[in-house]
Amino acid sequence: MDSLKAELLESGASVAGFADVGGIVKGDIAHLDRAISIGVIKKLNEDTVHLLGRLQKIAAIKLKERGYRYLCIPPDSDRAAGEKPFISRLYPLFTHKVAATLSGLGWIGKNGLLISPVHGSRISLATVLTDAPLKTGQPIINSMCGECTLCIDHCPSQAITGRQWCQEDPYAELVRIKRCAAHKKNSRPTEGKPNCGLCINICPFSRNNMIKPPRRVEAALAEE
Ligand code: SF4
Numbered sequence: 001m002d003s004l005k006a007e008l009l010e011s012g013a014s015v016a017g018f019a020d021v022g023g024i025v026k027g028d029i030a031h032l033d034r035a036i037s038i039g040v041i042k043k044l045n046e047d048t049v050h051l052l053g054r055l056q057k058i059a060a061i062k063l064k065e066r067g068y069r070y071l072c073i074p075p076d077s078d079r080a081a082g083e084k085p086f087i088s089r090l091y092p093l094f095t096h097k098v099a100a101t102l103s104g105l106g107w108i109g110k111n112g113l114l115i116s117p118v119h120g121s122r123i124s125l126a127t128v129l130t131d132a133p134l135k136t137g138q139p140i141i142n143s144m145c146g147e148c149t150l151c152i153d154h155c156p157s158q159a160i161t162g163r164q165w166c167q168e169d170p171y172a173e174l175v176r177i178k179r180c181a182a183h184k185k186n187s188r189p190t191e192g193k194p195n196c197g198l199c200i201n202i203c204p205f206s207r208n209n210m211i212k213p214p215r216r217v218e219a220a221l222a223e224e
Pocket residue numbers: 111154155156157158159160175179180181183184196197198199200
């Protein structure tokens with residue numbers, strides 16, 4: 001399975017990693033103790049959900065060929081999923097951000113989104129849970145937002161609380177969801193859907209995703 005990550009990246013994933021989720025996944029699927037986290041940079045002119053689905057299928061085929069069990073958790077950006085009863089039941093089983101941080105793909109920023117040091121918070125995520133003994137990445141356990149307050153300062157609904165995420169306090173209220181949702185509802189829709197995204201666009205990691213991450217982040221990642 002060593003080649004799976006490279007295959008996902010070659011097939012269009014912007015980031016991919018493997019996480020140990022033993023003890024986090026509960027109930028009937030507790031035996032699926034590894035997570036394959038797949039991220040794709042959101043682009044308005046590309047069908048991100050479709051691409052993530054295709055990447056999940058690549059992983060699923062490979063796992064099946066080798067006799068491993070797996071479960072694909074649908075992409076977080078699949079806005080139509082709520083209308084599909086089976087898919088919507090899968091969402092509560094697992095949070096994509098958990099797999100992403102545990103695989104070392106990034107941290108949860110003050111804007112409540114995964115921040116990839118390379119691609120910022122434009123990443124849309126999907127996960128495949130499996131019992132394959134994948135070699136896992138180094139988890140990121142602390143926020144690297146530092147003193148930055150750009151998303152807080154620019155959020156039009158004052159929805160961002162300013163708290164820092166860390167793995168020990170994963171449910172800290174980073175974003176007041178109701179305020180954010182109310183603002184989006186009253187904003188001009190993009191492609192017919194409620195939208196805002198200022199906290200994504202203003203993030204230095206998103207804006208500078210073509211240049212190297214700040215030195216302090218490079219240093220911190222090297223220490224992880
Ligand atoms: S999407 Fe807009 S309203 Fe919601 S948290 Fe981000 S900046 Fe604030």
